[in-house]
Amino acid sequence: MKPTFANSNKPLLTVMLQCQTPETAIGRIRNANMLGADAYGLQVESLKPEYQNPDTYKRIISEMKGRPCYATNYRSSFNAGRSDDELKEGLITLAKSGVTLLDVIGDMFCPHPEQLTDNEDAIKKQIELINELHSLGAEVTISSHILKFTPAQRVLEVAFEQKRRGADVIKIVTGASTMEQQIENLRITDLLKRELGAPFLFLSGGECSLHRRLGIKLGCCMALCVYEHDALSTPSQPLLSTMKTICDRVDF
16 A cells, blocks of 8 residues: 555555755665655755756655655745746656655645635635645645734634645644643644544654654644754754654653
8 A cells, every 4th residue: 555644544654854954864764764754855946057957856756665755845945936836847747757745835825824825816726736635646835934823713714724625634834932821732633633634744843842742642633854964954853763753652
């Protein structure tokens, strides 16, 4: 059976790869394979433009040894200045190259401060893209990086709208500037598990260490982590070794 994020029977420890060259990505994959990684997240925007091609993607994916691959193609880093239509073509290429789960940003084709466009033409184009990615055998997550504390009702609204557009995995990133907000985000995670009826990844930035680490125990279908921290990695993403311990040792 093809590896999957949407139908996995356990939360997947997903090692994010923010690397400028395939050699760096491959070295990290080989190390993380030995440490028990369940899946990988290839952040294509971090690859130098000369490596953003099918041959490189297939070479990197082959090192994952059958583990599912999630990929982003965001507007940042080496993708800065590219149009959303160019990013769309990049996602299609990634699907054809064997990526399992593709990330369609929620304001693709019409930027929005909460990264969930309400422009009907843009929404139509997103749905058409999601349908095309599905036809190529890929799963799709819609991501909304709100990046500030967001009340439960709004988180649910965003989640159900992503689901309506065809996302297989819902992804929402909010924030927490106090411990009280972080605890509320843990409650919202449980609320999503009970009400959404779809796989989801709910994260927060800021005061987020508990939420990032315990989300997989409250319903998140995956955890974004890193093999090691370097200049390109996201500081708030915990180490694979930490998440492995939580998966294996924390029981509630």
